[in-house]
Amino acid sequence: MNIEMINAAATRLSNLVRCTPLLNSPVIDKLAGRRVWIKPECLQITGSFKFRGAWSAISALNPEVRTRGVVTFSSGNHAQGVALAAQTFGAPAIIVMPTDAPQTKIMSTKKMGAEVILSDRDRKHQEQIVAELSSERGLTIIKPFDNAEVIAGQGTIGLEIAEQARKCGVTEAEVLICCGGGGLLSGIALALEAKAPRLQCRSVEPQGFNDMARSIALGDYVRNMYTSGSICDAILTPEPGKLTFPIIRRLCGSGLVVSDEDVLRAMVIAFEQLKLVVEPGGAVALAAILFQISEIKGDDVICIISGGNVDAGVFVNALTQFGMEND
């Protein structure tokens, strides 16, 4: 893994992904007590950053191999990225998704032409189904984070942040990143190491699923006790990735943790102040900026909003609980 792979992924992705803007909001600055710069990957094609990594990996395959098709497991955002990339190449895609994935993610993945197989959230079980499908049907496995080309694709966000932060006059800041297996975090950390080394990445996870924060603190792999039980469906991975964690351990600061309730509050603030639809797992970094103020250093902070694929019912609940104060 190196910056050249990220640059190459950026070339393959040019004209296909949106260079999402770097937004700010005076009201959020005030709430956070510092200048906040927000990279809204909910505005990315497929509603999350995951198309970057999926396209990067699938476009890097040998065309003959690619034509046979791809298979993966995903809670729904990587699913849509892989489905759209495969569909664009005319290749079949099978995605193993958890039964409790948001309906919007399951529907959208199917609409993009992928075959969806529902399974429980047990990662070993999911990996077994994927391995069997791969060997039976000759499909290439595109893992959601433990794949070098996927990490390189997510790293293209780091290239954009380095350039955009420079234009905004931000040379030193923490960069808070929603974290499941660490594909987004490790990719951006690698890109910033090369392009803006004074921007330091930190993971943000939901309470009870802070395997990355604990693994960073220990310097070794720690597993979560549970596989479900947070609203942040996109980032409930069991443990850090084999490819991602060595990069994260080397480059990232300590991890942050937020409550589901603060995640809902952050979603409402994004609704009110940014006019963005953010899914729970995509709001953890913003939640940390708003509600873990003393855990963050510096006058500027950057964060990723990683996705916006949320069921209407969940969004209504967030607005009903925390959004009616002004009504």
Place this chain on the structure above:
Amino acid sequence: MNIEMINAAATRLSNLVRCTPLLNSPVIDKLAGRRVWIKPECLQITGSFKFRGAWSAISALNPEVRTRGVVTFSSGNHAQGVALAAQTFGAPAIIVMPTDAPQTKIMSTKKMGAEVILSDRDRKHQEQIVAELSSERGLTIIKPFDNAEVIAGQGTIGLEIAEQARKCGVTEAEVLICCGGGGLLSGIALALEAKAPRLQCRSVEPQGFNDMARSIALGDYVRNMYTSGSICDAILTPEPGKLTFPIIRRLCGSGLVVSDEDVLRAMVIAFEQLKLVVEPGGAVALAAILFQISEIKGDDVICIISGGNVDAGVFVNALTQFGMEND
């Protein structure tokens, strides 16, 4: 009014407004039966395009005059634009707003330091209050659309569209624009006349408030029968503007009209497919693209989403009525 004024406004606005992206969505293309290009001004500072015109007008004032302060009437988006621009210049601002304006607009205008005076929606009454405040306190009136510098500021969106459409390979298309008094429509139409004359602007209004469509059809001013009764609070103006209508009559195609129910549906589709929070008045052009398909010509269509300042309760109602089908 001419393109030089719009270019000058763009210079005064540079580094202050966001150049909002031109988004597209494969699902929306499919629903609309053509390629749809969406300019999301809900992502603009203050949550609507109105900051462009307000800053353009207030920055063009003689500094001595500006220091005494400004006054205007507005249902809430122009209010926020004027409030923020005045606050930035350290000038006082008084805004007359209707009592039934969304709470989020009233709160936000006050937070930006403006004094808010609530009144009914009767335009004559509002203009009278504004005129009295102006003469009593020496405040300059910044009308929401019948002001040449306001129109020039809104026209900067047209400059961006001309450039962005060219990059997307779109040389001929209708440009559907949410329309109240016509400041946005006339400004963009003037800019496109100069920069991309094969992009033709058309107004979109809510049912019962289609004074612009009827005025265009008649070639003379027609008034609405009512002053309230649609959810599209931002664009319920009584009749076309004195400055805007001559420009619109000369440059724009026939006007489109949409129902409040289709507006709510369009808000839900923007939530699902674009991850954008859109207010009712900001969604009328998208609603026309989705639900007035046979009224539109060509393979490509461009539309403005003009704002996202919607109360949580209204958004919840939209999602509850039309967004739960997949849940």
